[in-house]
Amino acid sequence: MAVFDNVLDLIGDTPMVDVSSLSPNPRVRILVKLEGQNPGGSVKDRVALSMIQQAEKDGTLKPGQTLLEPTSGNTGIGLAMVCRVKGYPLKCVMPSNVSPERRQLLEVWGAEIIESPGEEGSNGAVRMAQGLAEEHPDYCFLYQYANPANPKAHYEGTGPEIWRDCPEVTHFIAGLGTSGTLIGVGKFLKERNPAVQVWAVEPPSGEMVDGLRNLDDGYIPPIFIDNNGFDLLDRKRIVGPRDSIEGVRRLRDVGVFSGVSSGAVAAAAIKAAGELDDAVIVFLAPDAGWKYLSSGAWTDDLDEVEARARRINYW
Amino acid sequence: MPVDVNLPTILRQHAGGQKTVKANGSTLQEVFEDLVRQFPGLDGQVVTDGALHKFVNVYVNDDDVRYMDKLNTKVADDDVVTILPAVAGG
Numbered sequence: 001m002a003v004f005d006n007v008l009d010l011i012g013d014t015p016m017v018d019v020s021s022l023s024p025n026p027r028v029r030i031l032v033k034l035e036g037q038n039p040g041g042s043v044k045d046r047v048a049l050s051m052i053q054q055a056e057k058d059g060t061l062k063p064g065q066t067l068l069e070p071t072s073g074n075t076g077i078g079l080a081m082v083c084r085v086k087g088y089p090l091k092c093v094m095p096s097n098v099s100p101e102r103r104q105l106l107e108v109w110g111a112e113i114i115e116s117p118g119e120e121g122s123n124g125a126v127r128m129a130q131g132l133a134e135e136h137p138d139y140c141f142l143y144q145y146a147n148p149a150n151p152k153a154h155y156e157g158t159g160p161e162i163w164r165d166c167p168e169v170t171h172f173i174a175g176l177g178t179s180g181t182l183i184g185v186g187k188f189l190k191e192r193n194p195a196v197q198v199w200a201v202e203p204p205s206g207e208m209v210d211g212l213r214n215l216d217d218g219y220i221p222p223i224f225i226d227n228n229g230f231d232l233l234d235r236k237r238i239v240g241p242r243d244s245i246e247g248v249r250r251l252r253d254v255g256v257f258s259g260v261s262s263g264a265v266a267a268a269a270i271k272a273a274g275e276l277d278d279a280v281i282v283f284l285a286p287d288a289g290w291k292y293l294s295s296g297a298w299t300d301d302l303d304e305v306e307a308r309a310r311r312i313n314y315w
Numbered sequence: 316m317p318v319d320v321n322l323p324t325i326l327r328q329h330a331g332g333q334k335t336v337k338a339n340g341s342t343l344q345e346v347f348e349d350l351v352r353q354f355p356g357l358d359g360q361v362v363t364d365g366a367l368h369k370f371v372n373v374y375v376n377d378d379d380v381r382y383m384d385k386l387n388t389k390v391a392d393d394d395v396v397t398i399l400p401a402v403a404g405g
Contacts, residue, residue, distance in 0.1 A: 122402060122403040200379075203404075215371055218402065236382050238399075
């Protein structure tokens with residue numbers, strides 16, 4: 001094993017594991033890319049480092065300057081780790097109903113948490129952060145939803161790694177949050193092989209967002225629009241909490257300890273495998289299970305876990 | 316042909332507070348037209364200017380219809396149509 005100069009050098013180059021034993025069809029292989037292997041624990045380490053490096057390069061981030069970011073968790077945690085190493089104070093705007101472990105991890109790295117109303121979901125966190133950024137022009141507002149360095153991290157990192165490790169890929173499946181992963185990886189893979197299908201998975205998170213006043217309070221990330229996301233994606237499917245938890249358990253059975261959104265993507269990949277013929281599906285597991293132990297996903301009664309997952313933002 | 320339509324919290328006020336309503340049609344377009352006939356308050360909410368509202372996602376069973384045939388997406392008996400506001404993640 002090589003010796004690395006800095007923990008940030010450990011970001012990326014994550015392993016891919018063949019989990020075809022989960023496939024209902026012997027002619028469809030399923031592989032999972034384990035982003036929980038990143039040092040901060042999620043795929044968002046890539047995005048955090050990419051956005052900070054870009055901001056340092058173009059001068060929008062000065063030594064010691066405070067950063068502000070809306071997040072449902074992982075981006076905040078990734079940023080908090082990078083900021084700790086590089087000496088930047090960080091404020092994260094996060095919905096009040098995220099899992100306790102997300103809060104604890106931000107505290108580990110010393111980030112300040114600003115709570116937004118849980119019933120407004122991530123949309124509420126985005127709105128509050130935008131307001132704070134206007135009030136405090138001295139903050140560096142990287143804004144993952146509109147920052148080209150977000151998809152760039154995947155276009156230059158995650159995508160090429162998948163192509164290097166599995167050029168026979170026919171389908172790439174990942175969760176949709178900011179859309180950074182799907183845009184960056186999808187664009188890279190389609191440039192190499194236009195026949196590659198890019199499928200998005202999302203939770204029915206709109207069900208939990210009771211705080212919207214009207215539909216015009218909805219949100220589409222600017223990076224999705226800017227990169228023609230509607231044309232890039234071939235399919236988008238919703239996976240509910242119950243199927244997500246069952247996905248987490250299926251992954252556990254093959255030794256993969258995954259987060260809840262990874263379970264959702266696994267469930268979608270397994271379903272896709274049942275519908276396809278002669279395919280190689282690569283799906284991305286954004287994080288491991290550590291941050292979800294309090295969800296009881298592996299051990300509690302499925303009905304109870306499902307009910308909990310409808311109240312708490314695990315995505 | 317009746318399908319079940321799941322309404323988001325924000326639209327239930329226009330359907331007497333119901334979470335799920337029945338509607339008829341062989342395409343999504345027809346289903347939405349029937350919905351508006353039953354609940355005129357839904358007019359202009361989900362479909363605006365002949366297209367899906369920018370911040371609305373509509374699914375037939377699990378699939379987002381924007382990546383299928385949009386409003387021309389076919390529906391069959393017992394399909395479930397789900398309407399949700401577009402929200403961010405990350």
